[in-house]
Amino acid sequence: MINSVKTAIARSHLKSIPYNEFISLALYDSLEGYYNQKRDVFGKKGDFFTASHVHSVFCELLGEWFLKLFNELHLPHVILELGGGDGRFAKQLCEFFSNKGMKITYYFVEGNEIHRKNIKEQITNHTLETFSSLHDFEENIGHFNGIIYSNEFFDAQPVKVVEKNNGELFEVYVSMDDDGRLIERFYPCSREMVDWIRKYGIVLSEGHRMEVPNYLNSILEQIATVLHKGIILTIDYGYTNEELVDPRRKKGSLRGYLDHQMVDRVTDHVGKMDITHHIHWDSFIKIGLEHDLDLYMFEKQQQFLLQIGILDYVRENKSGTYFSTASKQNRAIQQLISGDFMGNMFEVCIQAKGIRKSQLEIFMKK
């Protein structure tokens, strides 16, 4: 258990803190938070794989797609990445553009200071600027035209949790028992929270728990403020209102990831384990529209990657061995599009600002 959580609980007048505050400390406390640890949390040695850690083919494919967007939509070669993590995607993408003999501007938003420092040292032949938050970006850069990209950024946001019991909505808080173990407590939901849930068409059945992503209002507003004209490509896992009612989702989607294992109780291994939730896509899309972010596409990752041509990257495995470069790339493609792995688990949401829908359609047709 980390001290910042203990202190926050002890200082709060209810002797319990809402889940978003707990997650914020567990993941982002500057001294003890999971994402501020010195050890690697990404990839084989860490706790989870993200798409750019599967294989560079993911980035090459997106690089080609970004290039088409730049050219056909007359966008400046500017990319803003949200929650860039250890910078693997940024490095691969900059290398892709270097190989094309092009220079780009890359804005890298990431809370972890070490990752920001490393990426700054590693990317020298493009214009790379780093920011600790979107707010930091807004203050220093303001507006731009280009592409906003994120992969697994939204699922890592601190989120509130509600549950319906005896016909009423309760907000779930984190507290501590006499033996110092973290436990949950329930308080009636605020009027504001009940209105938010209703506004975005969410109907919970008895005993159903859900993460309420009201952080989306401020983040999507900021995105809409900083982007004048361009595309927002968001890749993450989530569910729609229709999927929410599935009884299998009754316990909510908050999960921990530690050493590539899923952990149900997110109050275990505090500060040592990743905590994530599924994105509620209906509210994501609706809030985007409230801020003039037009929805262009919402699809499974599998569909999107197939549409932009991932199968063109399948290579002939001439040596026939399992460990050949071609074989590794082909396996990675399978992981990225397979229904059992990332292909069906992740969704891709493409929003546009200041761009006509008809202008975008050409990019999805091979």
Ligand SMILES: C[S@@+](CC[C@H](N)C(=O)[O-])C[C@H]1O[C@@H](n2cnc3c(N)ncnc32)[C@H](O)[C@@H]1O
């Ligand atoms: C699940 S990781 C994904 C990393 C990377 N996008 C990838 O695909 O490998 C989420 C990252 O977002 C960062 N992050 C989350 N919320 C943030 C925020 N509000 N501002 C800056 N960085 C944030 C975390 O520090 C973490 O590195």
